[in-house]
Amino acid sequence: MRYLPRICGLLLISAVVAACAPKESAESTEATPATAMDSAGREDFGATVIEVPKPQPQWDPYENIAEIDWTPMELSSGQAWVSCDRDYAVNGDGEPLAELGFSSIWKRMQPCRETGMVRLRYRGKVASDFTALVHRVADMGDTLGIHKRILDIDSSGGQVEEGIRAGDAIAESGWMVWVREGAVCHSSCVLILAAGDMRMIAGPVGIHRMLRIGSKATSRAELNQELRDIHEQTSQYLQRNGAATAIADLMMTVPNRSLRQLTAQELELFGLSGRNAAADDLDRIRLGRKCGETFVRRQDAFFRDYSLLCTAQGEEVAGMGECSRDLKKRYGFPDRDCPTESPLSEYD
Template sequence: MTGIERMRMKSWSLWLCLALAACSGNGSDGRPPVTFGNDADGTPDVVVDPVPAAAPEDVMTSTYWPDATLESGTARISCSFDYEADGEGQKLESLTFFALVDALSPCRDEGRVRVRYDGKIGAGFTALLQRVAAMAERMEIKTRVLDISSTGGHVEEAIRAGDVMANTRWDIWVREDAICHSACVLVLAGGDTRSITGKVGIHRLIRDRSQANSRAELRAELKQVHGDVTEYLERNGGAAALADLMMTVPNRDLRLLTADELKLYGLNGINAAQSDLNRIVVMRRCGKEFVQRRDAFAYAFERECLKDPGEGFEEQSQCGARLSQRFGFPDATCPNDGPMAEAVREATPDRLAKATTKPDGPTAGAATRSR
């Protein structure tokens, strides 16, 4: 048997194992999947994906990826943030290795990719994020934006997808014409920055095929998943209180979160957990004075440069590059650790002269980043 045949056999064996797990009807831990009940229109919020999404990392570094499909939504790939001028992008027909090569190759020179996703949160959604990130890493595409509209789906997959995003450095948009309900809300916690102008809503967890006949039995069923949600929110900079709030809203209803509540629960703007991690790492490398200037830049950036999703993202980057000069960046000691280091390196005097600002704009877009 040749080396290539062995690799194909290994890939097929992995796929078979994953497929058998999916056929059991339960999650990876053997428990029935959990959803957030019904959508606002009364449609059961249940997602069925034939193949679990998360492939082992060593498999994702090869060219033989296990089968996965987007059964519950559609995805489009764009290298532009200006969706009004340039459209939503090319529809992604497949999640295979070479389909992702073709889809992301045009974005290599731009150094950025936007994934527009409309649909449910399920195994295919997690696979989409994992595979786009894996291909973007190969192509050194550092800026990754999830542009999402979703009514919800499986809680477990939302947690897996959020952790994938946290580990592979995504920003998230919920545009004015978009929604993010139910399980989608958990995905927000995984982003580095969250730019939200659309509607974000929550309601109660409910287990598919529940066997509960009393409140006590229902509580026992959901105790574990409530703990999983709480732990997930805490490690990703979200507020544990959000998990408690979810449990107070009947699954047939929907509670929309206000802009103040989104900030309170750690779901909008710059991710606190990632910001603190960046700060700790940079402090070790560059010193306290450097970090203090970097923090001052971040406050000024939020006040002067942030705009609504898709509106003037280029101008936002140029504004940040010009603002960096005011605070003494790039710094000769740590040239690659300053705020918006990539944008500063790419900025030319002509581009900086054309940069525009928008004081007191809503929180949106990426501010500081150490990759």
């Protein structure tokens, strides 16, 4: 009994200390420091450690497209013309465009607001100023409400990287691509062809090995590594634009000094002519919601017949367009409820 007062005193002191101590907030998320360590050398607070997986990088359709700064620049890698009319046989190529500043392009494209269509004729190399040209014309088209765009190209090729950059810009801005009779599309120009929503081809299309401009390779091993990098970039680009990656493989077998001309059957097989498969998939989803499934089925039937009847080898691009106009009447296009969504509306 003689220890009872001491015990009671200790209990009383403990109760007072507990009452005066600050209470831990229920909302606090901070852990109490501890000296125990887990097997990985981290402090162990007695809680389960959850490793949050890093998000996987996804392809960005704009990663290869330079931001438009509209700094005035000259077109030095080729020649360009702007027309508001698709009829090149009667009205020619349009007005020349050499300056790529905002005001210059605006002056050339402003008249096209009436027709709602622009045809950009380009003859020259695929280079950085060509990329700027198609990117700026598309941006000006958005500004002026001109959404029907034709790239009328004649090019023997150029820089692979710029072909990919220009192609990604074309793919995201709704271009029809022509290779007219008398024009050619060789080497990296094929990358431009792959990007178009619709391709009309009358001139020859050819491929060969594509080398990096300014290569520093001093041995076959170094050159082979560069070619592997180019092949990988090209394959990924072709795949996301609905074309066959087999084109990249075939390119590797043709010496740079030579040229392998693709037949009409190969162009179709590799997804380089007619309707772009990637663009078609997106359109089917969008048109199904906006215009209905019956519209989509009629459009599918139209494009099947168009491919059989209007794109024979040796046919002129102008003839392909006129053939499409007659064929559309059979399938009820332009559609009464969705006239601007009708196939090949550039010819309405």
